Amino acid sequence: MNPYVLLVLLSSLGLGTTLTFASSHWLLAWMGLEINTLAIIPLMAQNHHPRAVEATTKYFLVQATAAAVILFAGTTNAWVLGTWDMTNMLSPLASAMVIIALALKIGLAPMHLWMPEVLQGLNLTTGLILSTWQKLAPLALILQTAQNVDPLLLTTLGLLSTLVGGWGGLNQVQLRKILAYSSIAHMGWMIIVVQYTPRLMLLALLTYIFMTSALFLTLKTFDVTKVNTLAVAWPKSPLLSTTTALVLLSLGGLPPLTGFMPKWLILQELAKQDFPMVATIMALAALLSLYFYLRLCYSMTLTISPNINNSSTPWRTNTTQTSLLLALSTTAALALLPLTPAVLTLTI
Structure with a gap:
């Protein structure tokens, strides 16, 4: 991937998460989640392999569904209470919908079925981002709304x-x-x-x-x-x-x-x-x-x-990774x- 494109995508990941962290308005929080999702989609599909494309499509559909439910819950809460403030989630229906949608985003059971299949189709670097960074923004929203659930x-x-x-x-x-x-x-x-x-x-x-x-x-x-293949790690x-x-x-x-x-x-x-x-x-x-x-x-x-005597010595293999x-x-x-x-x- 072009380094400039990679820089833009990683910057967008950081921007989306920061926007969600800093927002107290449901519309801004939803925008941050969407920026996060759209930024990781090219990273997931960069291998141009059918398995990676399939995982990317599944991830996009799941995240889009969860984002739509979050937006609907915020709209419902604003309709009932007249405010978009995240600290005023006093509508029980809206609070339950938000938690269920955020649980779908981070892969909580029973909305977990997409998580193993998507992670299986990614390389290890993108899988690390999906398992750690992509959970920060939804967990921040759960942290702010959990007391009203x-x-x-x-x-x-x-x-x-x-x-x-x-x-x-x-x-x-x-x-x-x-x-x-x-x-x-x-x-x-x-x-x-x-x-x-x-x-x-x-x-x-x-x-x-x-x-x-x-x-x-x-x-x-x-x-x-x-x-x-973990058995080859020790030598x-x-x-x-x-x-x-x-x-x-x-x-x-x-x-x-x-x-x-x-x-x-x-x-x-x-x-x-x-x-x-x-x-x-x-x-x-x-x-x-x-x-x-x-x-x-x-x-x-x-x-x-x-191992046989004529094989190479794997413990002398030098790695170039940091x-x-x-x-x-x-x-x-x-x-x-x-x-x-x-x-x-x-x-x-």
Whole structure:
């Protein structure tokens, strides 16, 4: 892709997200979401492959549907209350429609079916943008409107997402689909706590971005997209394979890694709000996700692919990819748990 075109598209991505962040008017927020969608469409279809074009078409249709529902909900709220202000979502119908449309945008269950199929058709770089940056604007809108929504709706979306995200990834052999179901599960953890402690949702989002970025960048470095081909990672780079296994365990929420912090604090908050059954179901759903993370760890670090004496030595293969972003995201995904006391003082 032409560097100038790429610069324009990435600038439009930033502009759309910033516009949504800064707006308190539903029409401006809708414009930001549309700019975001239209900017990533060329990035998704740049490979000119039928699978990429199919994924792009699915993504466009889903996002256009969600944007239309958001605009309709904002219009309905303005019709009932006479204002387009996002903080005055006092119409129950409009609030429910907005949350459902935003859940469709970020791929929450039961509106999640597009997410694995779309992510499977993209390259790893665009998949990273779709899994992280594209979720910022919808989550900002959810953060602003969650207090006016029925708590039962948010709890249902969160529980379904964590369960579907765990079950859906069990039998997958494509890494991008596994990462899609991982994204669905993590979105469920964020949605279920946004009604009680919005700062915890931001903490969970930040740690999710660190961990997912580290995993996507590692897979891009190894150039693997299937579970079976992870076996070639250890001869190429034992150190990177080891840190990737730790990142996977961090995604599963095991201590003493960073991913344990948001899950622990969210379960603590749910127990404090007198929802012990919900917290128990969430913890059990995390075990489902942990299973396929452990399966990836086994394929990457405990399995070595068959090799013959005449083959090339893959551990001497030099990579030309930049590793600074990978190093920073991996460090953040593994070593931020000691900052939990400081985070607690910020979230109280």
